[in-house]
Amino acid sequence: MEKNARPIAVATFFAVLLVLPLANGDSYVRHISIIAIMYAVLVSSWNITLGYGGVFNFAHMAFFAVGAYATGILTKTFGFSPWWGMPIGIVASVVASVLVCLPVLRLKGIYVILVTFAFGQLCLQIVLNQRELTGGNFGLVQIPPLEIGAFSFRDYQNIGYYYLSLAILAITVAAVTWFSRSRFGWRVIALRDNEPYAVSRGVPLSRIRLATFVFSAIFPGAIGAVYAQYVRSASPDMFGFSFLTLALSMLLLGGIGTVWGPIAGAFVFTILSEVMAPLGPGRYLVTAVLIVLILRFFPKGLAGIPQFLAQQWTRAKPKPQPAAEKA
Amino acid sequence: MVTLDSLLLGFQSIFASGLVLASLYVLMAAGLALVWNTLGIFNFTHGALMAVAAYVAWTVADPRGLDLGLAVGVIVAILVAALLGLVINYLLVAPFLGQKQIVLIAVMTTLSGAFFIENSALLIWGPRIKQLDKFVEGNVKIAGTTISGHEAVIIVVAPLLMLGLWAFLRFTWTGSAIRAVAQNREFAELSGIRVKRMYAIAFAIAAALAGFAGIMLGAIRFITPGLGGEPLLKALIVVILGGLGSMPGTVLGAYLVGFGEAISTYFLGAYWTQAMLFLVFIAFLVLRPNGLLGKP
Numbered sequence: 181m182e183k184n185a186r187p188i189a190v191a192t193f194f195a196v197l198l199v200l201p202l203a204n205g206d207s208y209v210r211h212i213s214i215i216a217i218m219y220a221v222l223v224s225s226w227n228i229t230l231g232y233g234g235v236f237n238f239a240h241m242a243f244f245a246v247g248a249y250a251t252g253i254l255t256k257t258f259g260f261s262p263w264w265g266m267p268i269g270i271v272a273s274v275v276a277s278v279l280v281c282l283p284v285l286r287l288k289g290i291y292v293i294l295v296t297f298a299f300g301q302l303c304l305q306i307v308l309n310q311r312e313l314t315g316g317n318f319g320l321v322q323i324p325p326l327e328i329g330a331f332s333f334r335d336y337q338n339i340g341y342y343y344l345s346l347a348i349l350a351i352t353v354a355a356v357t358w359f360s361r362s363r364f365g366w367r368v369i370a371l372r373d374n375e376p377y378a379v380s381r382g383v384p385l386s387r388i389r390l391a392t393f394v395f396s397a398i399f400p401g402a403i404g405a406v407y408a409q410y411v412r413s414a415s416p417d418m419f420g421f422s423f424l425t426l427a428l429s430m431l432l433l434g435g436i437g438t439v440w441g442p443i444a445g446a447f448v449f450t451i452l453s454e455v456m457a458p459l460g461p462g463r464y465l466v467t468a469v470l471i472v473l474i475l476r477f478f479p480k481g482l483a484g485i486p487q488f489l490a491q492q493w494t495r496a497k498p499k500p501q502p503a504a505e506k507a
Numbered sequence: 508m509v510t511l512d513s514l515l516l517g518f519q520s521i522f523a524s525g526l527v528l529a530s531l532y533v534l535m536a537a538g539l540a541l542v543w544n545t546l547g548i549f550n551f552t553h554g555a556l557m558a559v560a561a562y563v564a565w566t567v568a569d570p571r572g573l574d575l576g577l578a579v580g581v582i583v584a585i586l587v588a589a590l591l592g593l594v595i596n597y598l599l600v601a602p603f604l605g606q607k608q609i610v611l612i613a614v615m616t617t618l619s620g621a622f623f624i625e626n627s628a629l630l631i632w633g634p635r636i637k638q639l640d641k642f643v644e645g646n647v648k649i650a651g652t653t654i655s656g657h658e659a660v661i662i663v664v665a666p667l668l669m670l671g672l673w674a675f676l677r678f679t680w681t682g683s684a685i686r687a688v689a690q691n692r693e694f695a696e697l698s699g700i701r702v703k704r705m706y707a708i709a710f711a712i713a714a715a716l717a718g719f720a721g722i723m724l725g726a727i728r729f730i731t732p733g734l735g736g737e738p739l740l741k742a743l744i745v746v747i748l749g750g751l752g753s754m755p756g757t758v759l760g761a762y763l764v765g766f767g768e769a770i771s772t773y774f775l776g777a778y779w780t781q782a783m784l785f786l787v788f789i790a791f792l793v794l795r796p797n798g799l800l801g802k803p
Binding site: 236283286287289290291293294295298299301302305306308309421422425428429432460461462464465467468469471472475476 | 598599602612614615618619621622626629630740743747778781786788789790792
């Protein structure tokens, strides 16, 4: 992308999302856009550990679920104000990420996947166990919604939740952009690309890895809390394989390790799966085939397309130098 | 008050249920371990293969299906599973072999494969739950407690199957070739072993083993597309616990997890047992990532 084109594209993206509710009041479109925004937050923050960090953290969706459950339980059962929901979600998610990260510090490769995945299953078992608190198999329902005086965030087709999620997305994008250019981010990338060399140059592996987990867990915690208050429930499915696969395919489709790829992936994929909704379970077949095809033929995902096009462009164009010589 | 009698009775029931669980885990984990040991990847379609085999066996054997009898159903189902294993290997694993991050890529491709197979099963066989006939009717008394004949068959068959697998890997040319490929791919290739073919064979055998486990499960539990989900997780735990590259380790892991689960269920209840299992698993991975009998 051209240097000047990027800020313009970013501004257009957020401008469109800002005015969309004014142009379209349809409740179905509103719901899909809220869900797409939430997925974008989840996937782009997952990208911090998985993409930039190269740590195969399969507990990211569990952080989201932990945030949602913590918010739900504390505001519904223990009478906290719904406005404490987001801080509660963030704290719960961050605590969960520290717990996961401690064993992960000692492990590599496949073992990281196994431990992080086992952590999600452990949370799931605890949720199913504590039925009085979590609602067990049926999920936690009737979580109190956000309200300001007489205005509920559900009014005007959930417009409050829409703008709240959009604000979180903007913060997430800003944070990931900062991260990818900061000293902290460079250290994380250095550890991914060449761990022994980075460590020998004085990058503190454990401290950086822990910081990466904590940093990436803030966003799923926040959006988990808002999700719980938006749909007013939290279900054990949030720890499941299919949810994880869905988010993973968004990340892969968009392109790992880029700021905008995962966000594009989340939007394209949410819309795609709504378009395919009439197919029923058939859409999961399409999803699965898509993941394998992307991994096989476009390992860089959507984010690789501009680069790919640029390559085609330079290849198609006749080289200028011989032409100049002729003249 | 705890009397000696009730303690004895408790011990007997723990022993019986532990033995059944452990034998099931041996069946489930054998194929997963074979692929992990040979190709160095985890095959997440293992659970889905169990479900498909159970469905196929049901379709062939059940009066509402083709009604050809259980024996035919079992054979057809195992063949179908092996064939599916070949297809999975060809489409989801072979094209990615040799890439730097093959372990992680294989997790993603086989996860998608499992997703695909489970949803196809849902489309083909519908959401109505089914169950296979038991292999043997009636009950058997062991160590003072009664278990079903089918469970007795599992207890006997599981070690026999492992023995057969061991003999195959130890004494046949193909088995030796598979082990050679697992130990040193380059050198095996230099000695004229067709590496890709060995991978395919190992994958097919593993899939057949998954199919057999699925059929066994299909007579105890209800057959749903997600039949293999929980067994897959258990098999993963068993294989990791046993250690990479060690078939005896896998068997040891299966019996440890089975009896551990039975003991924990007796004292803590079924719900806490699952949580305990994952907690112990995480702790174990941190302390000894190479497993009980695995080489570092």
